[in-house]
Amino acid sequence: xxxxxxxxxxxxxxxxxxxxxxxxxxxxxxxxxxxxxxxxxxxxxxxxxxxxxxxxxxxxxxxxxxxxxxxxxxxxxxxxxxxxxxxxxxxxxxxxxxxxxxxxxxxxxxxxxxxxxxxxxxxxxxxxxxxxxxxxxxxxxxxxxxxxxxxxxxxxxxxxxxxxxxxxxxxxxxxxxxxxxxxxxxxxxxxxxxxxxxxxxxxxxxxxxxxxxxxxxxxxxxxxxxxxxxxxxx
Numbered sequence: 001x002x003x004x005x006x007x008x009x010x011x012x013x014x015x016x017x018x019x020x021x022x023x024x025x026x027x028x029x030x031x032x033x034x035x036x037x038x039x040x041x042x043x044x045x046x047x048x049x050x051x052x053x054x055x056x057x058x059x060x061x062x063x064x065x066x067x068x069x070x071x072x073x074x075x076x077x078x079x080x081x082x083x084x085x086x087x088x089x090x091x092x093x094x095x096x097x098x099x100x101x102x103x104x105x106x107x108x109x110x111x112x113x114x115x116x117x118x119x120x121x122x123x124x125x126x127x128x129x130x131x132x133x134x135x136x137x138x139x140x141x142x143x144x145x146x147x148x149x150x151x152x153x154x155x156x157x158x159x160x161x162x163x164x165x166x167x168x169x170x171x172x173x174x175x176x177x178x179x180x181x182x183x184x185x186x187x188x189x190x191x192x193x194x195x196x197x198x199x200x201x202x203x204x205x206x207x208x209x210x211x212x213x214x215x216x217x218x219x220x221x222x223x224x225x226x227x228x229x230x231x232x233x234x
Contacts, residue, residue: 001034001201003061003192006041006049007124015124017049025053034199038188040064040174042144044107045125063144064174065191066182078194080183081142086169090146090181091135093165097158099150099179101135103143110138117149117177145182152176 002025004010012018029035035053038061039046046062050071057072068078082090087103094101102111102118108130109122122129132138148158159179163171170186173179 001036001196001199002028003036003038003188005188006037006039006046010037011049017053022053029054034058034201036061036192036195038062038065038192040178040180041125042104042107042127043067043069045127048126059195061188061191061195064172064180064182064186065188066144066186068191068195077198078191079144080186081144082146082169082181082183083142084140086183087139087143087146088136089166090148091139093162094148097148097150097161099148099155099158101146101148103139103146105139105141105143111135115149120175121147121149121178145180145186147174148179148181149177150179155179 007015010017010021025035035055036059037046037050037053037055041062043060043062046060050056050058050060055071059077060069060071061067062069066080067076069075070077091101100111100113100115100118102109102121104110104127108128109118109125110130110132111118112132112135114131118129130138148155148162150158155177156173159171159173162169162179162181166181168184170182170184171179172187
């Protein structure tokens, strides 16, 4: 199983997929490798890429691991959301710390404010930005995650404080100006393990999945060499 992050890894700076990486993925699929895109992006912001790569018979991990979708059967097989109460508490915290805050509802980015950092998320995801007069009144149900947004050096300080203030949440920086909060225990690695266990990859075939992390831009030739070093990877 080949699990790939998207932004700053699979995708180029203009959010497209290089021909080199397309060829690599086609070769992997021809070998019978399960190719899974895993991203912090909301589910709707990933579907176009999955369809473009011909992966609608595979699985997709979205919202940094909070949602796993069986694409072939159009079924969500794992989902962990924040409760309305948790989202409202995060909103109150954001007001205290003077940061912007967004969440996702009805396929839209929801916020009370405009910000250059929110604009980055809207550009990346391609989702509509709904600016509302009252965040709490708009968010009257659960949602997958929230993001606090602000200048990077200040947001790093907020990260430390938020982890101490709300230790029951999963809190991480996904970009220097994005501080994400999700339900406890949520991360891509845990969701990859859930999916690998579901597919019996560990039990019946040994360690046979490979994650290409978002630490550097993905290079198709380099990943192909990794395939060869592992042998035939299911």
